[in-house]
Amino acid sequence: MPFKKVLIANRGEIAIRVMRACRELGIKSVAVFSTDDRRSLFYRLADESFLLKGDEVRDTYLSIEKMIHFAKKSGCEAIHPGYGFLSENPDFVDACESGGVKFIGPSGATMRKAGDKARIKDFMAEHGIPVLPSSNNPTTAEEIRDAVARIGFPMIIKPSFGGGGKGMKIVHAEPELEDAIRFARNLGQSAFGNPAFYIEKYLQAPRHIEVQILSDGRGTVLDLGERDCSVQRRHQKLIEESPSPALTPEMRRHAADLAVKAARAVDYENAGTIEFLFEDGEFYFLEINARIQVEHPVTEMVTGIDLIKEQIKIAAGEDIQLPRGACLCNGWAIECRINAEDPENRFMPSPGQINGYRSPGGIGVRVDSGVFMGFSIPSHYDSLISKLTVWGRDRAEATARMRRALDEYVILGIKNTVPLYRAIFREPEFLEGKHDTTYIERHLPELLNVMEKQKHKTQEQLLTAIFRDDRGLPVCDAYLADDEFPVFYT
Numbered sequence: 001m002p003f004k005k006v007l008i009a010n011r012g013e014i015a016i017r018v019m020r021a022c023r024e025l026g027i028k029s030v031a032v033f034s035t036d037d038r039r040s041l042f043y044r045l046a047d048e049s050f051l052l053k054g055d056e057v058r059d060t061y062l063s064i065e066k067m068i069h070f071a072k073k074s075g076c077e078a079i080h081p082g083y084g085f086l087s088e089n090p091d092f093v094d095a096c097e098s099g100g101v102k103f104i105g106p107s108g109a110t111m112r113k114a115g116d117k118a119r120i121k122d123f124m125a126e127h128g129i130p131v132l133p134s135s136n137n138p139t140t141a142e143e144i145r146d147a148v149a150r151i152g153f154p155m156i157i158k159p160s161f162g163g164g165g166k167g168m169k170i171v172h173a174e175p176e177l178e179d180a181i182r183f184a185r186n187l188g189q190s191a192f193g194n195p196a197f198y199i200e201k202y203l204q205a206p207r208h209i210e211v212q213i214l215s216d217g218r219g220t221v222l223d224l225g226e227r228d229c230s231v232q233r234r235h236q237k238l239i240e241e242s243p244s245p246a247l248t249p250e251m252r253r254h255a256a257d258l259a260v261k262a263a264r265a266v267d268y269e270n271a272g273t274i275e276f277l278f279e280d281g282e283f284y285f286l287e288i289n290a291r292i293q294v295e296h297p298v299t300e301m302v303t304g305i306d307l308i309k310e311q312i313k314i315a316a317g318e319d320i321q322l323p324r325g326a327c328l329c330n331g332w333a334i335e336c337r338i339n340a341e342d343p344e345n346r347f348m349p350s351p352g353q354i355n356g357y358r359s360p361g362g363i364g365v366r367v368d369s370g371v372f373m374g375f376s377i378p379s380h381y382d383s384l385i386s387k388l389t390v391w392g393r394d395r396a397e398a399t400a401r402m403r404r405a406l407d408e409y410v411i412l413g414i415k416n417t418v419p420l421y422r423a424i425f426r427e428p429e430f431l432e433g434k435h436d437t438t439y440i441e442r443h444l445p446e447l448l449n450v451m452e453k454q455k456h457k458t459q460e461q462l463l464t465a466i467f468r469d470d471r472g473l474p475v476c477d478a479y480l481a482d483d484e485f486p487v488f489y490t
Helices: 012-025 064-073 090-098 108-115 119-126 141-151 174-192 249-265 296-303 307-315 395-408 418-424 439-457 460-466 475-479
Strands: 005-008 028-034 048-052 078-080 134-136 155-159 169-171 197-201 207-215 221-233 236-242 270-279 282-289 332-339 356-358 365-369 384-392 410-412
Touching (some): 005 064, 012 028, 012 307, 108 119, 108 282, 119 134, 119 282, 134 141, 141 174, 155 174, 169 174, 207 249, 221 249, 236 418, 270 307, 296 307, 296 332, 296 365, 296 384, 332 395, 384 395, 418 439
Parallel strands (some): 028 048
Antiparallel strands (some): 134 197, 155 169, 221 236, 236 332, 270 282, 332 384
8 A cells, every 4th residue: 555644735526536546545535625615525525624724725725834734633644736726836845845745746856847837948958859939038128029039920928937828928919029028927926926938939720739647756757648638718728638630650659759758858757748739740849747637537548547546656656567558548538628617708707506417427438526416616716617538449439429428418507618518529620630729719609609509409408497496496405504514624
């Protein structure tokens, strides 16, 4: 047994995902939760749970001091950070080490190197990994002019720290430049504590390809295939699939070789993702995500490897002992991020109570979620409701299975992205696998038109009646009495 007890420094579906892996390994799990999450499901599934007192995220899920305190108080030997929050904070890694608690992830040194989104590209270029023309944090007006002249429009202005597309602005002409730089600096300072930014050449219609790797820190680095994450809105991923329909076997091998080379260059340990932009047959290094990814179920479905278990075992000092051929992908997997957002209103968040909920099932269908009927999506956390992942023997079967699963999925009471995905999985360009990162931008009007036409054909109308009592009130209200909830440790 790698550890006896692990604290999960996160919330929602990823906390549940880690708890499941712990339980299968015979490890006890400890959850932490904020006051806003007191009606959530995840902490009730843990063996122990602790309330994070505080009104701000910095006092709860971003509090390094409280995470270490509760880990030591409960006798945990390790902390799993999940994704987001503290998962890529090297100071948290150092605090775990100082506190005698193992951080399940890469070292603080590796995380610092990977987290500097500008300098890591220079580092990768020095190691022979292709990168786009860029300039790291030009400070004077002359340096900015020189960088713009060398890189050329269009270009991207982005904070040097952070990830997930936060603060990214596309600049097509010089009049847009000053505002984009100001925005990147301000967001970098407020969100990441550093105003540094970088300028990079913008590819207008690339694919977004990432490679999942596992490394034990003792010389073994495995690639577990690629994921295609090209369907995005505002540089945020919506749909991921593996393998990529854009790659030939030779391209696939080349991407894997580049990813392994990148991981070795930074002495990477544990699970991580090496991300690339791909256009005209060429890969360009984008970033390293030094954590488990939201979309990791896609890789698990095609490899049969439990990535969370592997993370825990590597952190406990075990060598990677996957059988020969274990990393060969089998079939095709696709994931849709089901978000509480309104596609008809520029993907604005749609917090509120879920008045009716029915998730899909059947062969090859997986739902990772932390919600239930009556649960309220909070306004100040991520808008993710669930991750719907399907597997098929090939892409045709996988897309057909996803289409069927989406038609079964019912979420009432809040706007969500299920209707958008129903339209996408009937759209020819996507079904032919010819989409790129501009897909949503180019197709959104016609997708919204399809959504409008499909409204009267969905199951929601029938189930709206089923999920209401004879007074017309949501049935879920019966489950929200405070005394129905379990006692928690403090």
